[in-house]
Each structure stands twice: as structure tokens, then as C-alpha cells.
Amino acid sequence: MNSKPRSPRRKIRTGFALGLSIALLSLLCCTGGTAAFFLTSLGTTRQSPTAADMSCEEDHQVKLSGTIPRLGRYGQTQMRNAAVIIKVGQDMKVPPRGWVIAVATAMQESALRNLSNSTVAGSRGIPNEGVGSDHDSLGLFQQRAGWGSVTQRMSPDYAARKFYEKLVKIDGWERMPLTRAAQKVQISAYPDAYAKHEDVASQIVNALAGGAARTVQIAEQAVCDRAAARTIAASGWTAPIDGGVGSGFRTASRPRHNGVDIGARKRTEIHAAATGRVLVARCDPDHSGNRSCDVDGFPGKGGCGWFVDILHAGGFVTRYCHMIEKPRVAPGQLVKAGEVIGLVGSSGNSSGPHLHFEVHIDSNRSFSGGINPVPFMRQRGAPLNGSA
Template identity: 70%
Template sequence: MSDTTRKTSPRRQVRVGALAAALTAALALLCCTGGAGAFLLTELGGDTGDPVNANSLTCGPDHKVNVTGDMPRFTEYGERQLRNAAIIIKVGQDMKLPPRAWVIAVATAMQESGLRNLANPTVAGSQRIPNEGIGWDHDSLGLFQQRAGWGSVEQRLDPAYAARKFYEKLVKVDNWEKLPLTVAAQRVQISAFPDAYAKHEELASRIVDALAGGAARTVQISGRKVCDAAAGGEIAASGWTAPIPGGVGSGFRTADRPKHNGVDIAAPKGTKIRAAASGRVLVARCDPDNRGRLSCDVDGWPNKGGCGWFVDMLHAGGYITRYCHMVEKPRVVPGQTVKAGEVIGEVGSSGNSSGPHLHFEVHLNEDRTSRGAVNPVPFMKERGAPLKGAA
């Protein structure tokens, strides 16, 4: 819905995945020097499938979406729905808005209408209203389920008009490009269930990429859309950014370190570590060393094991990122909501570390164990935030 009146349609309620209530103490992690062991933290569940698409998209920031041509195939949506998404993107392009706005708009329409032009026939009495489905929420109409104050019945059922009205309100939100998608969408829609938008961000990014030539991988730098350059606090349209500058040294599960479930990014001690995407902090603490001691304020090698000072964050889509070997206690606390690019700590050498660096992991399906870990290099590249020095 989109009005200052809150609505309570059950179709919009968020299905919150059950996270483990207790985050128990970790066993030692032998992660960043030679013999590696599994990081056995409390499991959050989920399967171990890897949805990362190995086929890299061509990133073309100036690609114009075609609203009349053939639509790509997505199992989640049909041709008519994707054509509506294409119209939403085209309006954003015509308004010269950056791709991040397109992702927010498409994700919002996914939640509000399933990308269908919905109408409630009771709104206009006996007048026949053309639509792609029957709406369920009072006088809300169209892709964004806009209420009467947004325009006439005919206007709200025009996808281009509805998209333009959404964008006009979005750009009036302070700092909208840096806000989590859920927050930005909620400032426009005023939904009774604001957290529902987040679950659509990943698929909305993929749809924008498919319809607009990899646009979700771009970042705005000096007024230009630049491909694959999200770092240093700059956020790609996908909502992701590289956690620190620097090149990848030790890689993911290499032949000599098959249990190395992340990558090591070299950086000077004190380098700011940024959240790779908006999310909620699950863990922020000292990981015990291999003797069970909490001694993260001393550099690790050769006397320590474990992750040192570290943070785990949960992101939309069930992704978890992990940041190890911080120099001191993290800047964030469990339960805290953090924006993409926000500083969460500084590079150090605590835990099982032979020198200052960030050990960075990505996990799927809310699974914080080694079973859920995937290679961060292709994962981050596909989101327009490649790790420097990575092939």
C-alpha cells in the first residue's frame, strides 16, 4: 500500500525465518595461517545450494531497457510482470535517476502487487476497470497499490504514471541512495509491514540486471554510472560494496588450505572495515583462542587461534557476511541494524593471524557454518563490488 493510512492485509506480512535465539560461544577457528579448521558457530539452518550465477553479466550503465521486446525468463515471474518491471525501469531512466532507484522501485512493486496491475472493482462502482488481477486492499490500485491521493483510477492503473509518482516521492527522501532498501521504500509507501520489502532486493537486482544490461552492478561516481567499482563506502545499485580496499591474497578453499572458508584481504592496521550490505548484526565479539582464552587485544600469530575480534551480519536474501581479525572491539553490537558502507570496525591481526588483514566470508541460506560458505570473489563481482586483486 502507499498512503499515510497503515493497512493490515495478510498478503503483506513478512515471513520471518526462525533464527537461533542463542548465539553460543565459538570453538576455535584456525583460519588464516596454514592448517585450517571449521568455524563451528551456532547454526541458523538452510540448505547448502549455491544460487550464484557463474555467467557474468555484461555491465552497461547506459543500456536502454526495451519495454516491447522479448522478456528474459524468470521462474518467479511471467512475461507480463517482467514487462511491467521494464516500464518501471524505463521511467527511472527517463527521469535520469540512478539504477539504485530502479532496484528500489522494482522491489517495492514486487511486494505490493507481485508486478501485476491490480485493481479492486468496488473502487469505481459499476465502471469496468481493466486490470491484471483483483486487488485486496481498499481503494489501492496498480503496481504500487497507490491510494486515491496519488491520482485518478485511470492514472494509478497506468504503470508509467504509477512509477513516476513513486520516484517523485523517493527522491525527496533524505539520503535515499544510502538507506537500506526497506527504509527507502517504507518512507514512500508507509506500509504496515515495512520489513517485507527487503526480501525482494536480491531478485529485483537480478531483474534490473537482465533488463538493463547489468545496471545493478553500477555505482554513481562523480555523477557517472561506473561498472564494478563499489568500494570505499560507495554502494552499487545492487546494495553491495567492497568491505575494504586492497587485494585478495589467500583465496577460498585453496589446495593447501581446503578449509579456508573465506578470502584474506591485505590492508594496514586501522583500515576501516565497512558493512558489505545493509543488514542486522548477529555476532560482534572476541572469538576464543585455541586454549579457550579471550585475548583478542593481542596480535595473534603464533600464540592464538580463532577469528579474533569479529562480526557476523545477516542480509536480505539470507546472506551472511563475516569480518575477522579486527584490531579492537567492533563498533557494532548484536541486533543493531547497519547500513551498507557503514564502518563496523578496523583491520587488525587478532586471532589466528600472521599480519594485519581482513578475513572475509560470505554464507548462503542463513547458514553460518562451513556448509553455507561460498567463494566471496565471484559473489561480490556479480554485485558490482569486486574485491580488488581478485581474478
Template identity: 70%
Template sequence: MIATMLTGVLLLLCCTGGTAAFFLSELGDETEKADALASWGCGPIRPVDIAGELPRFAEYGDAQIRNAAIIIKVGQDMGVPSRGWVVALATAMQESALRNLANSGVPASLALPHEGVGADHDSLGLFQQRPGWGSVTERMTPAYTARKFYEKLVKVRSWQRRPLTAVAQQVQISAYPDAYAKHEELASRIVNALSGGAARTIEINGKAVCNAAERGQIAASGWTAPIPGGVGSGFRTSSRPSHNGVDIGAAKGTEIRAAATGRVLVARCDPDDRGRRDCDVDGHPGKGGCGWFVDLLHAGGYITRYCHMVSQPRVSPDQIVPAGEVIGQVGSSGNSSGPHLHFEVHLRNDRTSRGAIDPIPFMRERGAPLRSAE
């Protein structure tokens, strides 16, 4: 599988290099660390400069983005894979809005510079950690709290593959575990901006590979390509202006995977133009309908659609499906001229054609590009 991923068009935009198989903190000087990070090869991957000029985000001020930089830098220094930086950042975004929060329960003798008052009498800092995480002084030190978070994160079983919400909850034990997911998209954007694109990488044999998330491998952004085939018919072409997705060629029976963690909105047979629900037979051009199909709702209001499955989907409405989980198999049901996956991406929770966007740039930005047909 890995050999296939590292050949042909797939790696046209990708490079490989050393990554989290070692702790960067064990390397020598800063130059050596920079060289190691640059070898990741996902564009200008670089160690975060927490003292330098940082990019601006409308959602956060300079102090908050500097706290984000500290969280990412600690992850880099510890050698935590970049998926961990996204998880840590999303967690801190939910817990403190990236502000180093103190509260009225802190004794005056232990008062430290801080950026606001927390809601909980004994939860402090970027991650709102409680007394068991360390002293007041330690919990009010951003680098310390980030390190403690990562130390617990990497002990969570299969943390790189599991949904961000589930992993963050296992570390934090929050009263509102579902709230973390809404920050994943922006956390990925901040990681990319501060590190030079690390949210687009996946880990393969101890090396980071850029823009290659497929076959169940999940990019640090939390996304993966639904199947590894090449795109044939594109989004709203001149010959097919109402084609609201892309067609990815693949053999019948090829496993289709959830492109990101999401909740199943629809999993059923789409009726054809005559109202017939006969998805268990191959369709034909002009028949109409999506055949057997699935719609998934993801954090951020994104919806992905998977059409023309060979048989009834393996998932059911309201089921939570992790990224990379098999949801069905490629077929040719519905309005189809042969086995392929019709794949759509929609914005703003809008399942109609008004919400549809071109999946190719969308998936490429998340490190899970849809390949061109070879």
C-alpha cells in the same frame, strides 16, 4: 578518494560515462537516449525495450516481467540513478507481485484491464497506491504509478545510501515495512537482466562507474566492498583447503565497512585453540580463532563474516547496520600472521563451513568486486 578508485586494478573491469546528471526524457530521439545509456559502460547497458522479448524468471510470468520493464524504463527516462530502479522494483514486488491489481471497490464505469484483485478496497496498481496518488485511471496505469513513486523517492534524504526497507517505507508508508528487504536480491537480478548490468553501478561525480563499489560507495545492488585492499590468500586453495573466506591485505586501523545492510548476529572475541579470549593482542599463525569478529545477516539469507579486527567491534548483536557503515578496524587478532581482513560469505543462513562460498564471484556479481593483490 575518487582518484584512488579510478586507478589501477580497480578499474580493470570498469568504465565511466554519462548518467543521471540529466533527464533522459529531455534528450532528443531514441537513438540519442540509447547512446547516452550505452556510455554508462557497465557492459551492454541499454534502455529497456518494454515491447520486445524479455528474459524469463522462474519467480514471475511474462506479464509481470513486462511490468518490471515498465518500472525500469520510467526510471531510465526520468534519469533516476539505477539504485532507484532496484528500490522501485522491490517495492512493487512486495505490494503487488508485479501485477497491475484492481479490486472490488473500482466502479464498473472506471474498470480498466487489470491482472487481479487487490486486498485493499482503495489500493490500486503495481504499487497499490491510494487515492491521494491519483485517479483510478492513473493508478491503474503502470507508467504513471512508477513515475509517481520515483518523484517521491528522489525527495527522500540520502535515499541512495539508506537501507532499501527504510527508503521504500518512507515513500509507501506500509503496514509491513520490513517485507521490502526480501525482494532486493531478485530486484537487482531483474534490473541487471533487463538493463545490461545497471545494478552493478555506483554514482561518482554525476557519472556511473561499473564494478567499483568500495570505500562506502554503495552499488545499486545494495552492496559494497568491506575494505579496498587486494585479496591475497583465496578461498579453499590447495594449500589451505579449509580456508572458508579470503584474506584482504590492509594496514592496521583501516576501517571495515558492512558489505550490505544487515543485522548483527555476532560481535565478540573468538577464543583461540586453547580457549583464551585475548583478542586485544596481535595473534600468530596456528593460534586459532577469528580474533575480534562480526557476523552480519543480510536479506536473502546471506551472512558475511569479518575477522581479525584490532579491537572490539563498533556494533552489537541485533543492531541493524546500513551498507557501508564502519563496523570495526583491520587488525591481526586471532589466527593471523599480520594485519588483514578475513572475509567470508555464507548462504542459507548457515554460519558453518557448509554454508561458505567463494566471496570473489559473489561480490563481483553485485558490483563490489574484491581486488586482486597488486
């Protein structure tokens, strides 16, 4: 293999929140009224959920014949290339998490197009779907000469197989952040470029392989919608704690309730819902401006108590409120999906021990950025046990 660092053709302009200049603004969480907070230069790419995002089938076998669905800006040719990548992974018995990593990598390297270069194009008669610009790199994964001959690298089947062969040799790859696993295979000059494609790559895998990105590996079987705590779905997401949803999202009785409440005993471990960068980990002041988070709160007190906000690839932000003590993470820290970030408590605006959990889109931590966490987590194979 050629281990020389190389530049992905679709160079990252903004990255996954690794060099962000962040201005942290104060907020009030459980009663609504959060202050506005926006992150620029994240390079988010989100698509509307497809029907496959909402279902998870027993048979996840991708079909290469017949009509291949489009998804967002990815047309049938690109989606067919994604289907080949997934099919090769299936044939090699690579778990669905590997399919998501491989598809996301090819999205970054070639936008899922089988790219040639100026030397090969027109002189060797090898079919291609465009001309790249990165040295001698070729194909879906922009593999250089050490990966094989020109003809081999221009074969989507061969290119995908070589990617998987290297991926599965990486110790612990299934639990790594996607961008780290991809980087260990690709050895790119832009190691954080792959992260931003994870969510759409999961949607592509779901659309082509019966919701496979919503599965977890249990007894070497892909099982739908069971990701919780340290069990991570192929999408890269997990439910932060086990437990049923009590108070729901923006209900008639609580229209400013910008998340859901999940009941749990005090000191239950809270897990990061996905890999991300910690934005905030502190005590939220109550309505009187006091920072009294080391005692149980009460209804009407105001504030999240001890809480954490995490920024994830795709511009998603998750929030975890009412911890019993200072969080176990710090601002700027990179946390993995499933990592323990704190313990359930009842600090702040709380009537009893529970986790208040929020999801925000477009890197917007304000009330307007909040979405219902229940369907969001279900679409990622990490359902919150209950309904709202």
C-alpha cells in the same frame, strides 16, 4: 498523497531479522570448523545468477520491445512491468539505485502484477492482471485514492512516476536501507517487508538494464563495478575494504579456508558490505579456549580474533575477522552499507594484518553455508580487488 498506513498485499510473514530469536553458538573461523548456526523465519528468496549478473554494460537502457526474459517465478508479464518501472526511472534520470528500490517495492506490493480490486474489476473495463484485497489500493504499487484516479493508478507508467516523484524528495534516499526508503514512500503497516526483495530486484534490474544494479554514481554517471568502502552499488553492496585478495577460498593448500584474505594496514577501516543486523561482535576463542584478542595472533592459534557477523536481506551473512580491537558495533544493531564496523588487525589465527572476509547463504553461518566471496561480490558491483 494519502498518508494513512496501509498493508502491502503480500504481507511479510517473517521480516528482515528484526524480531528473530537468535541462539549464538561458538565458532572457529579461519581454520574452518565453524559451529552450525541457522536462522529460521527469514523468508529468503534467491535465484540463480543470470548472464546479466556477470556482465555490466555501458548502455543500461531498458528495452520494452521484443522478448522480455523470465527470472525465477517472475514471468514475462511481470518482467515487462518491471521494465516499465525501470524505463520510467531512466526517463526521469533517477539513478539505478532508485530502480532497484522501486522494483523491490512493486515485488512486495503486487508481485509485479497490475492489480485491480473487486470494485474496479469487471465494472469499469480497465485491464488488470489480478484482483488484490487491500481496500482501495490499485496497480503495481497498490496506491490508494490519494495517489490519483483509478485509471491513473492502474497505469504502470503513471504509478511508477508517482513513486519516483516521492522517492527523490526524500533527503538521503540513495544511502538509506532499501526498506526504509520504500517505507517513506509507501507508509506501509509492514515497514520491514521490502528488504527481503532487494537481491532479486537487483537481479531483475541487471537482467533488464545491462547490469545496472552493479553500478555506482560517479560524476553523475553510472560506472560499473566500483563499489568500495562508503561507495555503494545500486544493488546495496560495497567491498568492505580496498585491497587485493591474497589467500583464496578453499584452495588446495587450505581446503578449510572458508573465506578470502584481503591485505591491509593495521587500523584500516572495515565497512559493512551491505545493510544488515549484527549477529555477533566479540572475541573468538583460540584452540586452547583463550580469548586473547588484544594481541597479535599467529598461524595455528585458531579463531577469528575480534570479529563481526552481519545478517543481510536474502539470508546472506557476511563475516569480518582479525580486527585489532573490540568491534565498533554490537549484536542486534542495524548497520548501513558502508558503515565502519571495526579496524583491520591481526588477532586470532593470523600471520599479519589483513581482513578475513566470508559470505554465507541461507542464514547458515557454518562451514557448509560458506560460498566464494569473489564472484558473489563481483555480481553485486562490489568486486574484491584481486582474484582467488
